[in-house]
Amino acid sequence: MKKLFPIVFMLLWACGGTPEATDRQAEPEEPEPIAVTRWTEKSELFMEYRPLRIGETSRFAIHLTALQTFKPLTEGRAVVELAYGTGQTETFSEDGPSRPGIFGVNVTPARAGSPAMTIRVESAAVDDEHRLGPVEVGGAEHEGDEHEHPHDGGEGGDHSLGEEISFLKEQQWTLDFATQVVGTATMRESLTVPAKVQPRSGGRIAITAPVGGRLSTGIRLPVIGTNVESGQVVAAIVPPTSTPSDLASLELAAEEARVKLDFARQERGRLERLLEAGAIPARRLIEVKTNESVVAAQLKAAQARLAQYEETRQAEHREDGPTTFQVRSPLGGVVARVNTTDGAHVESGQTLLEVVAVDRVYVVGEVPEAGAAAVRRPAGAEILVPGLEQPLQVDRLVAVANFVDPQSRTVKVIYEMDNRSRRLAVGQAISLRLFRSTTDEAPAISESALVDDGGRPIVFVQTGGESFERRPVTLGERQGGRVQVTAGVAPGERVVTRGAYLVRLASMSTQVPAHGHVH
Numbered sequence: 001m002k003k004l005f006p007i008v009f010m011l012l013w014a015c016g017g018t019p020e021a022t023d024r025q026a027e028p029e030e031p032e033p034i035a036v037t038r039w040t041e042k043s044e045l046f047m048e049y050r051p052l053r054i055g056e057t058s059r060f061a062i063h064l065t066a067l068q069t070f071k072p073l074t075e076g077r078a079v080v081e082l083a084y085g086t087g088q089t090e091t092f093s094e095d096g097p098s099r100p101g102i103f104g105v106n107v108t109p110a111r112a113g114s115p116a117m118t119i120r121v122e123s124a125a126v127d128d129e130h131r132l133g134p135v136e137v138g139g140a141e142h143e144g145d146e147h148e149h150p151h152d153g154g155e156g157g158d159h160s161l162g163e164e165i166s167f168l169k170e171q172q173w174t175l176d177f178a179t180q181v182v183g184t185a186t187m188r189e190s191l192t193v194p195a196k197v198q199p200r201s202g203g204r205i206a207i208t209a210p211v212g213g214r215l216s217t218g219i220r221l222p223v224i225g226t227n228v229e230s231g232q233v234v235a236a237i238v239p240p241t242s243t244p245s246d247l248a249s250l251e252l253a254a255e256e257a258r259v260k261l262d263f264a265r266q267e268r269g270r271l272e273r274l275l276e277a278g279a280i281p282a283r284r285l286i287e288v289k290t291n292e293s294v295v296a297a298q299l300k301a302a303q304a305r306l307a308q309y310e311e312t313r314q315a316e317h318r319e320d321g322p323t324t325f326q327v328r329s330p331l332g333g334v335v336a337r338v339n340t341t342d343g344a345h346v347e348s349g350q351t352l353l354e355v356v357a358v359d360r361v362y363v364v365g366e367v368p369e370a371g372a373a374a375v376r377r378p379a380g381a382e383i384l385v386p387g388l389e390q391p392l393q394v395d396r397l398v399a400v401a402n403f404v405d406p407q408s409r410t411v412k413v414i415y416e417m418d419n420r421s422r423r424l425a426v427g428q429a430i431s432l433r434l435f436r437s438t439t440d441e442a443p444a445i446s447e448s449a450l451v452d453d454g455g456r457p458i459v460f461v462q463t464g465g466e467s468f469e470r471r472p473v474t475l476g477e478r479q480g481g482r483v484q485v486t487a488g489v490a491p492g493e494r495v496v497t498r499g500a501y502l503v504r505l506a507s508m509s510t511q512v513p514a515h516g517h518v519h
Contacts, residue, residue, distance in 0.1 A: 037465040038119075039181075039494065042128040043067055045119055046169060046465025052109050052137040060105040062119060063169045063465060064097075066126050070498075072101020072173045076123020080105050082115035082137070090115070101173055112139035165460070165468040165507040172466075177499035179462050182489050185444035187477040188435040191375060192384070193413075195365040195432035197424045200416065203357035205331045209346040213239035216324060217342050221353060226335045228355060235327040235352055250306045257299035264292035333357040336426070356426050361419045362398065365432035366410035375434045376400060381415055382480065384431040385423065389448060390481040391433065392423065433478065442476050442484040449497045450475075450483065451504055460496040460503045461489060468496065468503050 036047045046063040060080055064073045079093040094105045109115075114134040121128050171177075215221070216236035222228060268288045274280045337354040340346060363383055367375055377400070382391040394415040401412040413434065417424060424430070450457045450473075457475055460468045473488030489495060496503055 035464060036132060038130045038132065039067070040128055040130065041067070043073075043121060043126045043130075044465070045121075045130045047119065049107070052107065052135065054109055054112050054137065054139050057106050057108045060092075060103075060107055062103040062105060063101055064103065064121050064126070065101065065169070065173070070172070070178045072169070073097065073121065073123050073125055074100045076121055076125070078103035078105055079120040079122070080107050081118040081120065082107075082109060082135075083118065084111065084113050084115045101169060109137045112137050163470070163507075164463065165470065165503060166466055167468055167503050167506045168466050171502075171506075172499070175499050175502055177502070178497050179494045180446055180449065180497045182443050182445055182485070182491050182493045182495060184441055184491050185479075185482060185484065186439050186441045187444070187479045187482075187484055188379060189438050189440065190433050190435050190477055190479065191367070191371055192431050192433045192478075193365045193367050193371075193410075195363050195383070195430050197417075197426050197428045197430065198362045198364050199356045199358075199426055200360050200362050203331075203333070203361070204336070204354065205329075206351045206354050207234060207327060207329060209235075209237055209348055209350045209352055210327065211237055211239045211325050212346060212348045213237040213325070214345050215340065215342055215352075219326070220342050221338055221340070222335045224335055224338055228329045228332065228335060230329060230332040232329050233326045234329050237325040237327065237346065239325065247306075250302070254299065254302035254306050257295060257302045260295040261292070261299050264288065264295050268292055327352065329355050331355050331357055333359075334426075358422065358424075358426055359418075359420050361417050361424055361426060363394065363415045363417055363424075363430070363432060365413040365415075365434065366405075366408060367413055367434070369404045369409050369411060372404070372411040374436060375411075375413065378413065378434045379437045380435040381413075382433050382435075383415075383417070383424075384433060385428075386430070388423070392417070435479070440477060440484070442486055443489055443491050444482045444484050445489070445495050446497045447478065447481055447483050449495045449500055451500045453504070458504075459485075459489060460500050460507075462494045462496065468507075470504075470507060 031051050033048045033050055036045065038045045044065040044067055046065075047060060049060040050058045052058055062078050062080075064076075064078065065071070066073060075096060077093055077095050078097075079091060081092075082090040084090075088111070090110060092105050092107045094103050096103075098104045114136055117132040117135045119130040119132065214237070216238055219233055219236040221235055228234060268285070271280060271285045271288050275282060275285050333355045335353055336356040339351050339353060346352065365381075378397070381394045381397075383394060384391050395418055396416050398414040398416050399412075400414075404411055413432065415432070445459065449459050451459065453470075453472075456472055458470055458472050461471050463469050471488045474486045476484030476486045478484070
């Protein structure tokens with residue numbers, strides 16, 4: 001029996017192999033699905049379907065993205081239209097997506113040929129169509145043939161230069177993701193220098209104490225960073241009482257003045273009666289009235305000193321008290337410094353706090369002396385603020401210093417900025433991009449598309465609906481949140497502007513993402 005086994009094996013091999021191998025070779029191969037990617041100004045189409053055959057149903061998985069939001073369409077109608085050269089048209093449609101953004105349409109062609117395919121989307125968010133050109137519809141005699149599909153791989157042909165990165169539509173739709181077509185832009189040569197936000201001329205003022213005394217606790221000093229208006233009361237000062245400073249002496253002085261006033265009033269009444277009787281001249285009554293007024297003033301002053309003593313002795317007092325000096329801010333702005341505390345004693349002329357005007361500020365750039373000649377007359381400038389995606393445009397050039405700072409060896413360039421939106425903080429370190437008059441034209445992309453990959457800038461180019469490619473780029477001039485690319489991408493290609501870092505993480509993953517499409 002053992003001798004017969006090799007003979008049987010050789011006979012089976014000569015007849016075409018084992019029965020299992022023969023069955024596997026007889027199984028027809030599943031055709032590769034066709035992938036299509038197209039963009040218009042309104043929407044992005046990414047579609048997968050099996051090659052078309054007469055009488056056979058091909059399930060179209062149509063992914064539709066609104067380019068205004070880069071989110072999936074959640075309602076509407078998708079239509080697949082096959083227009084033959086004979087004027088005959090076949091239409092297949094599906095109302096509503098089976099999943100957000102994915103419309104499953106069954107297409108069963110009734111005739112062979114090369115019809116022009118059009119995908120239309122009808123929804124409240126997007127009303128658009130994608131003309132894909134001719135496609136092949138095979139008949140019975142074409143079964144098993146391979147056809148070329150000129151619209152495979154997305155619009156603009158194949159720009160693949162590196163390894164393809166998979167980033168599914170389901171991932172794009174749920175994340176902060178966006179792309180942008182590479183265009184061309186003319187930008188001026190520029191020089192970026194460090195800068196600092198400073199108060200404008202006359203925009204910083206020190207508020208001092210007009211008199212010496214104790215700061216009232218009734219009006220509390222504003223804290224640093226508080227907004228104050230011009231003319232606003234920022235402090236109140238209670239001056240010390242004049243001599244004598246003891247309570248008994250002040251009460252005695254007030255009582256003496258009160259007694260003198262009572263006597264003066266009685267004397268005035270007596271002289272008025274004598275004057276009516278003609279017993280005295282009118283001059284005597286005038287002298288008594290004058291003396292009465294003086295004594296009344298003395299009493300009022302004594303009472304004020306007594307009240308001032310009481311206010312000084314107490315922890316609190318009325319804000320509008322007769323002996324309180326109110327300190328007002330002559331400038332509207334933000335409190336930058338407070339040099340004392342509530343209830344503290346201050347001297348006349350002592351600085352209480354500083355106020356800085358922030359509605360209009362200066363941006364002072366420091367140009368190295370080696371580059372000072374190139375920006376003697378800058379053609380414009382923009383401000384780069386950490387944390388802001390877009391640069392700020394300057395208002396006007398104030399001055400370009402005609403001297404070199406001996407400490408920093410830089411030349412000052414000063415611009416004025418409208419800062420009512422409070423986007424700049426006084427003292428903040430920023431950057432100033434100074435433009436020259438010369439210009440240059442090159443492909444340009446948004447700066448948000450750049451990703452730092454080990455110290456080298458790269459971008460991710462979308463080569464298909466779910467396929468991307470890592471591209472190292474060489475950068476040129478920058479302006480208005482855009483950057484020129486002198487090498488790496490071409491006009492018409494589409495780069496990732498939001499979510500590029502997520503695509504980079506996907507490129508580093510060793511796992512193939514699970515596909516969630518409906519076919």
